Amino acid sequence: LVAAALVFLLMAFKEQYPILKNQQELEDLQSNVETKKTNDNPHINWKKLKRINQDIIAWIKVPGTKIDYPVLQGSRWNEYLHKDYKGEYCYAGSIFLQPETSFEDKHLILYGHNMRTRSMFGSLHEFESEDFYKKYNKIYLYQPEKAMKYTVYSVYDCLDKSTTYLTDFTGDKKDNRWMDWLSMTIEKNAYYPIKKKPKKDGQILTLSTCSGKKKGDDYRLVVNAVIK
Secondary structure, eight states: OHHHHHHHHHHHHHHHHHHHHHHHHHHHHHHHHBSSOOSSOOOBOHHHHHHHOTTEEEEEEOTTSSOEEEEEEOSSTTTTSSBOTTSOBOTTOOEEEOTTOOTTSSEEEEEOOBOTTSTBTGGGGGGGSHHHHHHOOEEEEEETTEEEEEEEEEEEEEETTSGGGOOOOTTHHHHOHHHHHHHHHHHHOOSSOOOOOOOSSSOEEEEEEEOOTTTOTTEEEEEEEEEO
């Protein structure tokens, strides 16, 4: 029994060590590139980040969570699903945008794994609590020459292939696709009533991660936020 227990402990350590190591490396990166720990202006050393990896295009910070990470954008779909900020294999992956998307898009989506350690986008599940939302409901997204602040307005679970992930609103003037989509995100809100609602103008940021075992593999937890 002791031998069996040791084997299982070794297996568990082998599985968790790379994840914990990746989180520690990200925390070290935060210390190396952020000269001031402020939300409005963290003073990120973009030159140092670009020397590490040219695919690092932004930085995201969500107060009250572990989310304080670089944002990656590769040239292939889901390229950083299992690659770290250095471009090396890592199961936990990175926070990333899909290729051919832009920070100027009306609907911007960032993806990240739902890690059991609450790293990456695992701590988005904190938004399932109304008490948490009342205390923390801001998201900060930084680029080399711009800082964007968002306010959370909708939290819900949806299928991976749902209209939540719609980003193409061409022809909007004729069919009101954008307004219909905004209404959908408000109606989908599930965990508690939120007063802040988006208007017609203004970018929407969606943070997406897996819902977890309770909902099933095909479901995603999404947090919609409107730019402030």
